[in-house]
Amino acid sequence: MSVRTSGPTGELTGELTGEPRTEPTGELTGKVALVTGGSRGIGAAVAARLAAAGATVALTYVHSEKQARAVADEIEAAGGRALVIQADLTHPEAATAAVEQTVRDLGRIDILVNNAGFLTYGPLTEVTIEELDRVLAVDVRSIFLATQAAARHMTDGGRIISIGSCFNGRVPGENFVLQATAKSALVGLTKGLARELGPRGITATIVDPGPIDTDMNPADGDSADFQRGLTALGRYGEATDIAEAVAYLAGPGGRYITGTAIAVDGGYTV
Template sequence: MTATATTAATTEAGDGTRPLTGKAALVTGGSRGIGRAIALRLAADGAAVALTYRNGQDRAEQVVKEIERAGGQAWAVRADCGDAEAVWASVAGTVDRFGRLDILVNNAGVGVIGPFEGISLDDVDRVLGTNVRAPFLAAQAAAAHLTEGGRIISIGSCMAERVAFPGGTLYATSKAALTGLTKTLARELGPRGITANLVHPGPIDTDMNPADGESAAMQAGFTALGAYGRASDVAATVAHLAGDGGRYITGASIAVDGGFAV
């Protein structure tokens, strides 16, 4: 399967004063939740933003329209991150669309929560394919286009650092693998002036894990702050890493988790 474009912007991004003006970013899984917040923040900082989605074309188009209304450039492309061809096509399409790629944000992910004994082979293939193989392939494809100052930022999970309740074995395994990927990318790409970092969100208020959901009180109780975070909290950290403030940060795992892992 190849990635297929759904919408496109024609306006120019930025006014020359925003920190990411002139940069182009690809955010996987950028139509909702944390990915949406990241796409909007990078666009607000001046970047032209491509975002992928697997389902929910309407949501993806809404993100594009919001960026366009603010005077930015955006492009949404349907791409199942479990499909290697779609991953490669989304990277190539971003370069074709914007003429460059400076920032890759590996955000798309899936989770299967349940007893370890009940996890099926299909579950393993789907979760590892989306959460591990896709970031690897996207980074590999992006590296061919990134130049000095390029950024690879992956979105992990607080469960990679602390598994506070049962049922998350497969998900935690997949997110923990991103630590190894990030450290080795930092070492391999550092000589080219390209950084690679990992952000571990904690309980974040999104439609998939709402702060008023069934398990919200339990999750919030595991944090030092006793509360959920906002998607914008994660996006702010990503924006810092993507900008000049992140130029000397690489191979790092940064928790935006309200103290979940302490």
């Protein structure tokens, strides 16, 4: 099999990687956030950052309950509250169930961060039906279903934030057709959501990461020099860079931003 598919991107942050915790800001106090794929990498960094801003955070994982619990423990050690949910988003019912459990256990949902996804690459001619279905199930269908479920509960001020990819604006070479297809679907979805949910005071946005140093795409990996060379800054970003953008969009600063994508890519798409 030439198409290589991995799980939700990332690594743990804060105490778990030796990085300093983000100081609490209180901007999201009283809010409840659900972060899919929140057990590591970008998702873990987002969960920790939203909790530092005062939100109660639910986070999903697929296989590693231990990693998810470590993220939750770090949030709670800092005085926050976290809920861990097992959710295999390749199954259609899982995304909706995660939202409903969040509302049931935490009382509401104000912020949905659609982070779970697969880093996928390989020749177009060798992509199998199974690989296509798996990527679209997680990177497109689960986002649609989670958003649909969350929209039933959100009130004015709700935020729907999806983690996209720099491939939304630029495909630098071959072997990325499936990844680019899946992530580009978020653009149409987000624009449609902005129009439909805007009258209810709910925003919909995308954060498009560039090369981010995670266990799935390490800054010392085989393709790292190539990826660095595609950025204007000449370096990888950190998971916390994406988390900061998400926190901004989830907070007061994001109240008039909707239907668009924010590139956090070091100039990858320049």
